[in-house]
Amino acid sequence: ETGVTQSPTHLIKTRGQQVTLRCSSQSGHNTVSWYQQALGQGPQFIFQYYREEENGRGNFPPRFSGLQFPNYSSELNVNALELDDSALYLCASSFDRGATEAFFGQGTRLTVV
Amino acid sequence: GDSVTQMEGPVTLSEEAFLTINCTYTATGYPSLFWYVQYPGEGLQLLLKATKADDKGSNKGFEATYRKETTSFHLEKGSVQVSDSAVYFCALRGLRYSTLTFGKGTMLLVSP
Numbered sequence: 001e002t003g004v005t006q007s008p009t010h011l012i013k014t015r016g017q018q019v020t021l022r023c024s025s026q027s028g029h030n031t032v033s034w035y036q037q038a039l040g041q042g043p044q045f046i047f048q049y050y051r052e053e054e055n056g057r058g059n060f061p062p063r064f065s066g067l068q069f070p071n072y073s074s075e076l077n078v079n080a081l082e083l084d085d086s087a088l089y090l091c092a093s094s095f096d097r098g099a100t101e102a103f104f105g106q107g108t109r110l111t112v113v
Numbered sequence: 114g115d116s117v118t119q120m121e122g123p124v125t126l127s128e129e130a131f132l133t134i135n136c137t138y139t140a141t142g143y144p145s146l147f148w149y150v151q152y153p154g155e156g157l158q159l160l161l162k163a164t165k166a167d168d169k170g171s172n173k174g175f176e177a178t179y180r181k182e183t184t185s186f187h188l189e190k191g192s193v194q195v196s197d198s199a200v201y202f203c204a205l206r207g208l209r210y211s212t213l214t215f216g217k218g219t220m221l222l223v224s225p
Contacts, residue, residue, distance in 0.1 A: 006156075033212060042117075042202055042215030043157070056212055090156055092213075100145050100164060100206065102213060104157040 003027060004093050004105035012111045013081050021076040021108045023091030031055070031094040032074040033102060034066060038087045049074055050097040078110075086112045115140045115207045119216035122200075126193055126223050134188040134219045136177075136203035144205040146170075146179050146186040147213070151200045160188075160201070198223045 003026035013019050025032050031050045035043035045058035049068035063079040072093075078085055088109050092102035120135040138144065145164045149157040161170030166181035175190045186203060203216040 035213075040217075042204075042217045043213070045212050045214070048212055058212075092157075100162065101159060102206075103159070104149075106156040 004091060004103050006089075006091050006105040006108050008108060009106065010109045010111075012113060015081055015083060015112055017081050018077065018079045019081060019110060021078075021089050021091075021110070023074045023076070023093075023105060025072045025074065025091075025093030026103055029093040029095050029103075030072050031097045031099065032068055032072065033092045033094070034074070034076045035090040035092065036060070036087045037090060037107070038084075043090055046076070048097070055097055081112045083112050086110060115144070115205060115214040117203050117205055117214055117216035119201075119203045119219050121217075122220040124219060124221050126221070128195055128223055128225050129192045130223075132188070132190040132193045132197075132221065134201055134203075134221070136186045136188065136216060138184050138186065138203075138205050140184075140205055140207045140214075142208055143181070144207045146177070147204045147206070148175070148177055148186070148188050149202045149204060149215075151202065151218070153199075157202065193221070193223045195223050195225055197221060 005024045033048040034046040037043040047057040048055045052068045068074045088107045091105045116139045148160040161172040163170040163179035169178045200218045204213045
Protein backbone atom coordinates (compact mmCIF):
# COMPACT_ATOMS: atom_id res chain seq x y z
CA GLU A 1 0.00 0.00 0.00
CA THR A 2 1.48 3.30 -1.13
CA GLY A 3 -1.31 5.59 0.06
CA VAL A 4 -1.87 6.82 -3.49
CA THR A 5 -5.39 6.13 -4.71
CA GLN A 6 -6.78 6.51 -8.20
CA SER A 7 -10.34 6.51 -9.49
CA PRO A 8 -12.00 5.00 -11.33
CA THR A 9 -10.14 1.71 -11.69
CA HIS A 10 -11.59 0.98 -15.12
CA LEU A 11 -13.65 2.85 -17.65
CA ILE A 12 -14.71 2.63 -21.25
CA LYS A 13 -15.17 5.69 -23.43
CA THR A 14 -16.08 6.32 -27.04
CA ARG A 15 -13.71 7.99 -29.48
CA GLY A 16 -14.15 11.78 -29.38
CA GLN A 17 -15.39 11.89 -25.80
CA GLN A 18 -13.66 13.52 -22.85
CA VAL A 19 -12.48 11.79 -19.67
CA THR A 20 -11.32 12.86 -16.22
CA LEU A 21 -9.14 10.64 -14.05
CA ARG A 22 -8.48 11.35 -10.38
CA CYS A 23 -5.60 10.80 -8.01
CA SER A 24 -5.24 11.31 -4.27
CA SER A 25 -1.61 11.69 -3.33
CA GLN A 26 0.03 10.24 -0.27
CA SER A 27 -0.32 12.34 2.86
CA GLY A 28 2.41 14.97 3.06
CA HIS A 29 3.26 14.79 -0.64
CA ASN A 30 3.02 17.98 -2.72
CA THR A 31 4.10 16.62 -6.11
CA VAL A 32 2.06 14.47 -8.46
CA SER A 33 3.17 12.99 -11.78
CA TRP A 34 1.04 11.24 -14.39
CA TYR A 35 2.20 8.45 -16.69
CA GLN A 36 0.61 6.60 -19.58
CA GLN A 37 1.40 2.89 -19.92
CA ALA A 38 0.32 1.37 -23.21
CA LEU A 39 -0.07 -2.39 -23.34
CA GLY A 40 3.30 -4.12 -23.28
CA GLN A 41 5.23 -0.88 -22.84
CA GLY A 42 6.88 1.03 -20.03
CA PRO A 43 5.16 4.07 -18.53
CA GLN A 44 5.62 7.36 -20.39
CA PHE A 45 5.72 10.67 -18.50
CA ILE A 46 2.76 12.95 -19.27
CA PHE A 47 3.24 15.85 -16.83
CA GLN A 48 4.00 16.77 -13.26
CA TYR A 49 2.31 19.14 -10.81
CA TYR A 50 4.06 20.77 -7.89
CA ARG A 51 2.09 22.92 -5.46
CA GLU A 52 -0.76 23.38 -7.96
CA GLU A 53 1.48 24.45 -10.86
CA GLU A 54 2.55 22.38 -13.85
CA ASN A 55 6.23 21.61 -13.32
CA GLY A 56 7.14 19.74 -16.46
CA ARG A 57 5.53 18.04 -19.40
CA GLY A 58 6.38 15.08 -21.60
CA ASN A 59 5.70 14.65 -25.29
CA PHE A 60 1.90 14.64 -25.14
CA PRO A 61 -0.50 16.91 -27.06
CA PRO A 62 -2.42 19.76 -25.38
CA ARG A 63 -5.61 17.71 -25.24
CA PHE A 64 -3.95 16.08 -22.24
CA SER A 65 -4.33 18.55 -19.38
CA GLY A 66 -4.31 18.45 -15.64
CA LEU A 67 -5.01 20.14 -12.37
CA GLN A 68 -3.69 19.96 -8.85
CA PHE A 69 -5.83 21.08 -5.96
CA PRO A 70 -4.87 22.76 -2.66
CA ASN A 71 -4.94 19.37 -0.92
CA TYR A 72 -2.49 18.18 -3.63
CA SER A 73 -4.89 15.72 -5.18
CA SER A 74 -4.86 15.83 -8.96
CA GLU A 75 -6.89 15.29 -12.11
CA LEU A 76 -5.88 14.23 -15.59
CA ASN A 77 -8.22 15.32 -18.36
CA VAL A 78 -8.12 14.01 -21.90
CA ASN A 79 -10.22 15.63 -24.61
CA ALA A 80 -11.18 14.28 -28.02
CA LEU A 81 -10.26 10.71 -27.10
CA GLU A 82 -8.51 8.59 -29.71
CA LEU A 83 -8.24 4.82 -29.88
CA ASP A 84 -4.50 5.07 -29.09
CA ASP A 85 -5.34 6.71 -25.76
CA SER A 86 -6.35 3.26 -24.51
CA ALA A 87 -3.83 2.54 -21.76
CA LEU A 88 -3.21 2.24 -18.04
CA TYR A 89 -2.85 5.72 -16.53
CA LEU A 90 -0.65 5.86 -13.46
CA CYS A 91 -0.38 8.57 -10.89
CA ALA A 92 2.72 8.90 -8.71
CA SER A 93 3.20 11.17 -5.73
CA SER A 94 6.44 12.43 -4.20
CA PHE A 95 7.26 14.20 -0.97
CA ASP A 96 8.66 17.10 -2.98
CA ARG A 97 9.62 17.82 -6.57
CA GLY A 98 13.26 17.05 -5.71
CA ALA A 99 12.48 13.79 -3.94
CA THR A 100 14.22 10.64 -5.09
CA GLU A 101 11.27 8.29 -4.73
CA ALA A 102 7.85 8.30 -6.35
CA PHE A 103 4.97 6.17 -5.05
CA PHE A 104 2.49 4.84 -7.58
CA GLY A 105 -1.22 4.24 -7.41
CA GLN A 106 -2.90 1.17 -8.86
CA GLY A 107 -3.78 2.97 -12.05
CA THR A 108 -6.88 3.59 -14.15
CA ARG A 109 -7.44 1.33 -17.13
CA LEU A 110 -8.97 3.40 -19.93
CA THR A 111 -10.40 1.71 -22.99
CA VAL A 112 -11.45 3.86 -25.94
CA VAL A 113 -13.78 2.19 -28.43
CA GLY B 114 17.50 12.67 -23.98
CA ASP B 115 17.40 10.11 -21.20
CA SER B 116 16.69 6.51 -22.13
CA VAL B 117 16.66 3.05 -20.58
CA THR B 118 17.18 -0.23 -22.41
CA GLN B 119 16.41 -3.54 -20.80
CA MET B 120 16.45 -7.07 -22.07
CA GLU B 121 13.36 -8.31 -23.78
CA GLY B 122 11.32 -11.06 -22.28
CA PRO B 123 9.73 -13.18 -21.37
CA VAL B 124 12.38 -14.67 -19.15
CA THR B 125 11.28 -18.17 -18.22
CA LEU B 126 12.93 -19.87 -15.23
CA SER B 127 12.35 -22.78 -12.93
CA GLU B 128 11.93 -22.15 -9.22
CA GLU B 129 15.27 -21.65 -7.40
CA ALA B 130 17.09 -20.66 -10.60
CA PHE B 131 19.39 -17.63 -10.76
CA LEU B 132 17.94 -14.49 -12.32
CA THR B 133 19.62 -11.70 -14.23
CA ILE B 134 17.74 -8.96 -16.06
CA ASN B 135 20.02 -6.56 -17.89
CA CYS B 136 19.48 -2.81 -17.88
CA THR B 137 21.58 -0.05 -19.42
CA TYR B 138 20.89 3.64 -19.52
CA THR B 139 21.76 6.90 -21.24
CA ALA B 140 21.46 10.09 -19.25
CA THR B 141 23.04 13.46 -18.68
CA GLY B 142 24.81 13.74 -15.37
CA TYR B 143 24.34 11.22 -12.60
CA PRO B 144 20.83 9.82 -12.48
CA SER B 145 19.24 7.83 -9.70
CA LEU B 146 18.36 4.31 -10.79
CA PHE B 147 15.40 2.14 -9.86
CA TRP B 148 13.80 -1.23 -10.39
CA TYR B 149 10.02 -1.36 -10.19
CA VAL B 150 7.85 -4.48 -10.27
CA GLN B 151 4.33 -4.76 -11.65
CA TYR B 152 2.13 -7.71 -10.80
CA PRO B 153 -0.79 -8.54 -13.11
CA GLY B 154 -3.53 -5.93 -12.96
CA GLU B 155 -1.65 -3.72 -10.52
CA GLY B 156 0.37 -0.52 -10.46
CA LEU B 157 4.11 -0.20 -9.95
CA GLN B 158 5.91 -1.07 -6.75
CA LEU B 159 9.41 0.17 -6.02
CA LEU B 160 11.68 -2.86 -5.66
CA LEU B 161 15.05 -1.21 -5.08
CA LYS B 162 17.05 1.90 -5.85
CA ALA B 163 20.58 3.31 -6.04
CA THR B 164 21.40 6.98 -6.09
CA LYS B 165 25.12 7.11 -6.85
CA ALA B 166 27.84 5.12 -8.55
CA ASP B 167 28.80 1.79 -6.92
CA ASP B 168 25.72 1.84 -4.68
CA LYS B 169 24.02 -1.53 -4.35
CA GLY B 170 20.27 -1.55 -3.93
CA SER B 171 18.69 -4.62 -2.39
CA ASN B 172 15.27 -5.83 -1.31
CA LYS B 173 13.51 -9.21 -0.95
CA GLY B 174 16.58 -11.06 -2.21
CA PHE B 175 16.92 -8.89 -5.32
CA GLU B 176 20.08 -6.84 -5.87
CA ALA B 177 21.36 -4.33 -8.42
CA THR B 178 24.62 -2.36 -8.50
CA TYR B 179 24.93 1.09 -10.07
CA ARG B 180 27.84 0.77 -12.55
CA LYS B 181 28.71 4.18 -13.92
CA GLU B 182 31.56 2.91 -16.12
CA THR B 183 29.23 0.57 -18.01
CA THR B 184 26.06 2.68 -17.48
CA SER B 185 24.30 -0.42 -16.19
CA PHE B 186 22.01 -1.48 -13.36
CA HIS B 187 21.40 -5.19 -13.81
CA LEU B 188 18.85 -6.90 -11.56
CA GLU B 189 19.84 -10.22 -9.95
CA LYS B 190 18.35 -12.76 -7.58
CA GLY B 191 20.02 -15.91 -6.46
CA SER B 192 16.93 -18.12 -6.20
CA VAL B 193 13.63 -17.10 -7.76
CA GLN B 194 10.21 -18.16 -6.54
CA VAL B 195 6.92 -18.63 -8.38
CA SER B 196 5.66 -15.52 -6.58
CA ASP B 197 8.38 -13.45 -8.33
CA SER B 198 6.51 -13.84 -11.62
CA ALA B 199 5.78 -10.28 -12.73
CA VAL B 200 6.98 -7.55 -15.09
CA TYR B 201 10.14 -5.74 -14.01
CA PHE B 202 10.92 -2.18 -15.09
CA CYS B 203 14.25 -0.45 -14.93
CA ALA B 204 13.98 3.33 -14.58
CA LEU B 205 16.08 6.41 -14.05
CA ARG B 206 15.40 9.78 -12.48
CA GLY B 207 17.43 12.35 -14.30
CA LEU B 208 17.77 16.07 -14.05
CA ARG B 209 14.03 16.76 -14.25
CA TYR B 210 12.51 16.74 -10.79
CA SER B 211 11.07 13.40 -9.75
CA THR B 212 10.19 12.36 -13.28
CA LEU B 213 11.10 8.86 -14.29
CA THR B 214 12.20 7.40 -17.60
CA PHE B 215 11.33 3.71 -17.89
CA GLY B 216 12.49 0.81 -19.97
CA LYS B 217 9.93 -1.30 -21.79
CA GLY B 218 9.78 -3.91 -19.07
CA THR B 219 10.82 -7.56 -18.84
CA MET B 220 8.30 -10.22 -18.02
CA LEU B 221 9.54 -12.95 -15.67
CA LEU B 222 7.74 -16.28 -15.55
CA VAL B 223 8.79 -18.75 -12.86
CA SER B 224 7.49 -22.30 -12.97
CA PRO B 225 7.41 -24.76 -10.04
